[in-house]
Amino acid sequence: xxxxxxxxxxxxxxxxxxxxKWRDAIVRENVYRSISMMEYVRHRFGAxxxxxxxxxxxxxxxxxxxxxxxxxxxxxxxGPELEPLANFARxxxxxxxxxxxxxxxxxxxxxFNSAFLFGRKGELLLRYRKVNGxxxxxxxxxSTPPGLYDLYVKTEGSExxxxxxxxxxxxxxxxxxxxxxxxxxxxxxxxxxxxxVLLHATGEPYAPHREPWEMSRRTRAYENLLYVVSANHGGxxxxxxxxxxxxxxxxxxxxxxGGEISPLGRSHGGSEIVDxxxxxxxxxxxxxxxxxxxxxxxxALRERRAELRGNILAQVRSEIYAKEYAKHRASPLNRWLKxxxxxxxxxxxxxxxxxxxxxxxxxYVPPAGYELAALDAKKRRASV
Amino acid sequence: MLVRKYNLACVQAAVEVIxxxxxxxxxxxxxxxxxxRIAASAVxxxxxxxxxxxxxWLQGHGFWRSPEDWKSICVSVPGPETERxxxxxxxxxxYLAGAAFECDPSWPEVWFSTGxxxxxxxxxxxxxxxxxxxxxxxxxxxxxxxxxxxxxxxRYGEDSLFPVLDTPYGRLAVIVENDVNFxxxxxxxxxxxxxxxxxxxxxxxxxxxxxWDQARRSRGYENLCYLASxxxxxxxxxxxxxxxxRGCSTVVNFSGNSVAKxxxxxxxxxxxxIDLQRLxxxxxxxxxxxxxxxxxELFGKEFAKxxxxxxxxxxxxxxxxxxxxxRLQETGVFAPVHVDKN
Numbered sequence: 046x047x048x049x050x051x052x053x054x055x056x057x058x059x060x061x062x063x064x065x066k067w068r069d070a071i072v073r074e075n076v077y078r079s080i081s082m083m084e085y086v087r088h089r090f091g092a093x094x095x096x097x098x099x100x101x102x103x104x105x106x107x108x109x110x111x112x113x114x115x116x117x118x119x120x121x122x123x124g125p126e127l128e129p130l131a132n133f134a135r136x137x138x139x140x141x142x143x144x145x146x147x148x149x150x151x152x153x154x155x156x157f158n159s160a161f162l163f164g165r166k167g168e169l170l171l172r173y174r175k176v177n178g179x180x181x182x183x184x185x186x187x188s189t190p191p192g193l194y195d196l197y198v199k200t201e202g203s204e205x206x207x208x209x210x211x212x213x214x215x216x217x218x219x220x221x222x223x224x225x226x227x228x229x230x231x232x233x234x235x236x237x238x239x240x241x242v243l244l245h246a247t248g249e250p251y252a253p254h255r256e257p258w259e260m261s262r263r264t265r266a267y268e269n270l271l272y273v274v275s276a277n278h279g280g281x282x283x284x285x286x287x288x289x290x291x292x293x294x295x296x297x298x299x300x301x302x303g304g305e306i307s308p309l310g311r312s313h314g315g316s317e318i319v320d321x322x323x324x325x326x327x328x329x330x331x332x333x334x335x336x337x338x339x340x341x342x343x344x345a346l347r348e349r350r351a352e353l354r355g356n357i358l359a360q361v362r363s364e365i366y367a368k369e370y371a372k373h374r375a376s377p378l379n380r381w382l383k384x385x386x387x388x389x390x391x392x393x394x395x396x397x398x399x400x401x402x403x404x405x406x407x408x409y410v411p412p413a414g415y416e417l418a419a420l421d422a423k424k425r426r427a428s429v
Numbered sequence: 430m431l432v433r434k435y436n437l438a439c440v441q442a443a444v445e446v447i448x449x450x451x452x453x454x455x456x457x458x459x460x461x462x463x464x465x466r467i468a469a470s471a472v473x474x475x476x477x478x479x480x481x482x483x484x485x486w487l488q489g490h491g492f493w494r495s496p497e498d499w500k501s502i503c504v505s506v507p508g509p510e511t512e513r514x515x516x517x518x519x520x521x522x523x524y525l526a527g528a529a530f531e532c533d534p535s536w537p538e539v540w541f542s543t544g545x546x547x548x549x550x551x552x553x554x555x556x557x558x559x560x561x562x563x564x565x566x567x568x569x570x571x572x573x574x575x576x577x578x579x580x581x582x583x584r585y586g587e588d589s590l591f592p593v594l595d596t597p598y599g600r601l602a603v604i605v606e607n608d609v610n611f612x613x614x615x616x617x618x619x620x621x622x623x624x625x626x627x628x629x630x631x632x633x634x635x636x637x638x639x640x641w642d643q644a645r646r647s648r649g650y651e652n653l654c655y656l657a658s659x660x661x662x663x664x665x666x667x668x669x670x671x672x673x674x675r676g677c678s679t680v681v682n683f684s685g686n687s688v689a690k691x692x693x694x695x696x697x698x699x700x701x702x703i704d705l706q707r708l709x710x711x712x713x714x715x716x717x718x719x720x721x722x723x724x725x726e727l728f729g730k731e732f733a734k735x736x737x738x739x740x741x742x743x744x745x746x747x748x749x750x751x752x753x754x755x756r757l758q759e760t761g762v763f764a765p766v767h768v769d770k771n
Binding site: 046176177181182183191194204207208212216217227228229230233234236237238239241256257260261263264267268322323324343344347348350351353354355356357358359360361362363364365366367368369370371372373374375376377378393396397399400403404407408409410411412413415 | 646728734
C-alpha cells in the first residue's frame with residue numbers, strides 16, 4: 046500500500062539564456078533558484094516526495110537561435126548541470142523531474158525538448174523527448190522522436206523509449222511536455238503503458254486565463270484515471286545586458302534578436318495538480334514564482350481503476366480504434382529521418398501540407414471562397 | 430446550396446418512461462408528439478435546421494427492466510417512429526437526430542442504442558449504433574457493434590461503424606451519450622470528415638458534474654468541431670425521481686467553448702447558431718490544428734499493442750467488464766490494488 050504523499054509543481058521565473066556566452070552562469074542560477082524553492086517546501090511544508098520543474102526551465106527557449114548554437118546551449122541528460130538536482134533528490138529521498146532543452150551526441154545536428162526524472166538515489170529514472178510541438182507548430186527547431194522514428198527506435202533499441210514509464214515506490218510515473226497535453230492519444234498511450242502519474246513539464250506563454258489547456262489537463266486525468274502534475278513557468282527574466290536580468294515580476298520582455306521580436310506578455314502560470322477524477326487538488330492561480338502542492342493517493346487511484354462503473358480506460362474499444370488510426374494519414378512519421386530540421390518554419394509547413402491534403406481528400410471541407418492548393422509563398426508565410 | 434450559418438436546436442425533453450411494456454406504443458406516441466411540438470416551435474421561432482433529441486427519449490431508460498422487457502420496447506430504424514419524424518423533416522426541410530433502443534428485425538437476437546438522422550428526403554439518412562455502450566458495466570442488456578464486430582461488419586460493412594452524412598448544414602455525425610468520453614471515437618469521425626456532432630445523451634448526475642462537460646468541450650477543442658448535446662430534462666416514471674436527469678444540454682464550438690447551455694434540468698429548448706463557414710476557415714489554419722497534427726500512424730501502432738476492452742465477446746455484460754479489469758491488472762496495464770512497496 047502506497048501512503049498518500051505530497052507532490053509539488055515548482056513554478057519558477059526562468060532566467061533566459063539569450064547570449065550563449067552566459068549559458069553556464071544562467072543555467073546555474075536557474076538550477077539553484079529551483080533548489081531553493083524546493084528547500085523552502087521542505088522547511089515550510091515538510092516532506093514532499095515528488096517535485097516537478099517547468100519545461101525548458103534551465104535554459105529558457107530562444108526561438109530564433111540556430112540549430113548549431115542550440116546544440117551548444119542545450120544540456121546533456123544526465124550531465125554536470127543537472128547534478129545538483131540529482132543530489133537534492135538523493136539527499137531528500139525525493140523524486141525530482143523537470144524539462145530542459147537537450148543535446149545528445151548520438152544525434153548530431155539535432156537537439157531535443159526533453160524532460161528528466163531523478164530518483165531517490167539520485168539516479169536518472171526517465172528521459173523523455175517531446176513528441177508533439179515544433180514539428181507541427183513550427184516555432185523552433187528541436188527534433189521530435191517521431192520525426193526520425195526509424196533512426197530513433199534503432200538507436201534507442203525500442204519504441205518504448207518514446208513513451209518511457211517507470212515503476213517506483215510512489216507509483217508509475219511518466220513525463221510529457223507542454224503541447225503534448227492537447228493530444229489525448231499521447232496520454233492514452235501512457236495509460237496503456239501503465240502510467241499513474243503524468244508529470245507535465247509545461248511552458249504556456251499565454252494570459253492567466255487560458256481555459257482550453259486547463260480543460261485538456263482535467264479531461265486527460267478523468268478519461269485515463271491518472272494524476273496530472275503540471276508545472277508551468279511563472280514568467281521570463283530576460284537578460285538585458287551581459288549579466289543583468291530584468292526583475293522577476295512575471296513579465297515577459299520584448300527582446301530584439303537577429304531582427305526578430307520575441308513574445309511580449311504575461312505567462313499563464315497556473316501550475317496545477319489534477320486527480321484521477323479530473324478535479325484540481327492544488328493550483329497556483331497566477332503567474333510569478335509560485336508553488337502548487339497537492340496530495341497524490343496512488344492506492345485510491347488503484348482502487349478506482351479496479352471499479353467497473355465509469356472505468357473509461359477499461360472500456361476503450363482499442364482494437365477497433367487502432368485499426369482506424371492505422372488507416373488514416375494525418376501527420377507522418379520520419380519526415381526528418383535523413384535531414385535534420387534546419388528552419389523552424391518546416392514544422393508549420395508540415396501541418397500546412399496535411400491540411401491541404403485534407404482539403405483535397407475531403408477530410409476537411411474548404412470554406413466558401415477558399416482556393417485549394419494555395420501553397421504559394423504568400424500563404425505559406427501567413428501560416429508560419 | 431451552401432449554408433454558411435444556421436440555427437441548431439436541442440430539445441431537452443420531459444420524457445415519459447415506458448414503465449409497463451404493454452403501454453409501449455401509447456407512451457412512444459406521446460413522447461414523439463410532445464417533442465415534435467417543441468421542435469416545431471424551434472422551427473417557427475428560430476428557423477432551426479438541425480434538431481437534436483436525447484438518447485432514449487421515446488422509450489426512456491428503465492434500468493429495472495428484464496432483458497425480455499427491454500427487447501419488447503425496442504423499435505426498428507427505419508420504422509413507424511422514424512417515419513413520423515421524417516414526415517416532420519420533409520415538411521420543414523430540416524434534419525432531426527436522436528437515439529432509440531433499436532432491434533433490427535433481420536437480426537432479432539441482439540439490440541442496440543441507435544443514433545439516427547432523418548432528413549428532408551423523408552427517410553433515415555444515417556444510422557449509427559452506439560459503440561461505447563454501458564452493457565459492460567451491467568447497466569443495460571444490449572450490445573455494441575464492437576461486441577459482435579466480425580458478424581456486424583459482415584452484415585453492414587466496416588463503413589457502417591463511423592457514418593458521416595454530408596448535408597448543406599455541414600457534415601453531420603451522431604454519437605450517443607457515453608461515446609463522448611472516448612476521444613478516439615470522436616477523432617475517428619473527424620478523420621471521416623465529420624464537422625458537426627449531434628449528441629443525443631442521457632446524463633442523470635446533478636447539474637454540478639464537471640467531468641462530462643469538460644470531456645464534451647475537449648472534444649470540440651481537439652477536433653475543431655461543433656458538438657451539440659441534447660439531454661433529458663425530466664422523467665415521468667414510477668421508478669425515477671422526476672428531476673433526476675441533469676439537463677444541461679449544451680452546444681460546444683470548435684474552440685471548446687460552450688456557445689449555448691441550459692444551466693439545469695427541466696423541459697427546455699436550446700437554440701444555438703452554427704457558423705459553418707467559420708469552422709471550415711478555422712480548419713484551414715495551421716496553429717493548433719490537432720486533427721491535422723496528430724501522429725495517427727504512431728498512435729495506430731501504439732493502440733494496437735495492448736487490448737483494453739476486447740471485440741467479438743458477444744453481447745458484453747458486467748462479467749465482460751470485470752474480466753477485462755482483471756486482465757488489465759494481470760498484464761500490468763493496471764497495477765494490482767494492494768502491493769506494499771514502501
